[in-house]
Amino acid sequence: MGGEKFPEVEGGGSLILAWQVKNKKVLVIGGGEVAAGRILNLLNADAKVVLISPRDGLNPEVAHRVEQKQIEYHDKKYEPSDLDDPAITMVMTAIDDPEASSRIWKLCKEKRIAANIADVPPECDFYFGSVHRDGPLQIMVSTNGNGPKMANIVRRRIAETLPSNIGEAIKKVGALRKKLRVLAPGDEQGPKRMKWMSKVCLQWSLEDLCDMTEQDMDDLLRNYGPDLIPTFEQLKLGESPDEWQFDGSFGWSCVI
Structure with missing residues (x-):
């Protein structure tokens, strides 16, 4: 069909889900x-x-x-x-x-x-896998019952590569998303909200996200309407959009 390539099916796995059992x-x-x-x-x-x-x-x-x-x-x-x-x-x-x-x-x-x-x-x-937890961040490694000890080893190896403050950064991103939903409610705003938040995560570094305060969030959200993203430094300096000069570089990225 048009020469398109699709992923090969690899059976024998499990459907890994985040099962919501709150109050159940x-x-x-x-x-x-x-x-x-x-x-x-x-x-x-x-x-x-x-x-x-x-x-x-x-x-x-x-x-x-x-x-x-x-x-x-x-x-x-x-x-x-x-x-x-x-x-x-x-x-x-x-x-x-x-x-x-x-x-x-x-x-x-x-x-x-x-x-x-x-x-x-x-x-x-x-099944239960080996889980790394840092605040809202949860990463599960499963061997589908083949080697629980290996799951622990892989999970520790992954955890060692993660920034020590990634959990705090994710908390701040979550708080910003909640504020954005209040500012721009409605399903019709969904695509724009997603793209705008993705740009924030791409342009701001992990350290920026960790240092972000409630006031920073409010100041940043003022740029949602015109669909602009100032750098953390520009936000702190209170620069206006016509003073922004982007160098095309990006910091740490995250997936929302």
């Missing part, structure tokens, strides 16, 4: 070390965590979450009726009982509840 009920079965990591991930995503596990099986970190009332806790062994709550949107098991885990998996399938059975890839609707 997630059931965790088991309270050991694996459960501790799962629970922390869920709390970081603002989920409502319900834990079922005998108290003598609680990891110290999990026990801390219980004591601080960060999660809803039931001191008991799992029962099939625990899945009857229609508000449960996800189930994660971390117990040392393969047969019980498989029964939970099958019941989740019957009820159409997404589930993750620890250490049993065939019985998982989703």
Whole structure:
């Protein structure tokens, strides 16, 4: 078709998504070390965590979450009726009982509840990767179950290449975008908003974005109407558009 080239299909991967579980009920079965990591991930995503596990099986970190009332806790062994709550949107098991885990998996399938059975890839609707977190920035590396340790190694290698203040810069960009949506609401403004924000990220350096204040944001937004982007230095000096002289150079770039 016209000699066009398209990407080759490479099967065997996973569809990596950012799953929004804020204020949604997630059931965790088991309270050991694996459960501790799962629970922390869920709390970081603002989920409502319900834990079922005998108290003598609680990891110290999990026990801390219980004591601080960060999660809803039931001191008991799992029962099939625990899945009857229609508000449960996800189930994660971390117990040392393969047969019980498989029964939970099958019941989740019957009820159409997404589930993750620890250490049993065939019985998982989703996997956990190795995640780097810096404020709003999250980067996940997955090996699709082939080598969790390798995922950690790759994730650390990626993190080492990132600027130490990239999380703060992203926060500032997010705050600027919110202000822009108030200034220029409506779907019809969408394309212009996107292009204007992209130009800001291309022209301003990472350090500029980190140093940007609320006043700088307001001053910068005055240039949205005429679709202009002053440099950080020009904004600070209060120069007018007819005083701007661009040299064609660009600083750090980001993707919105």
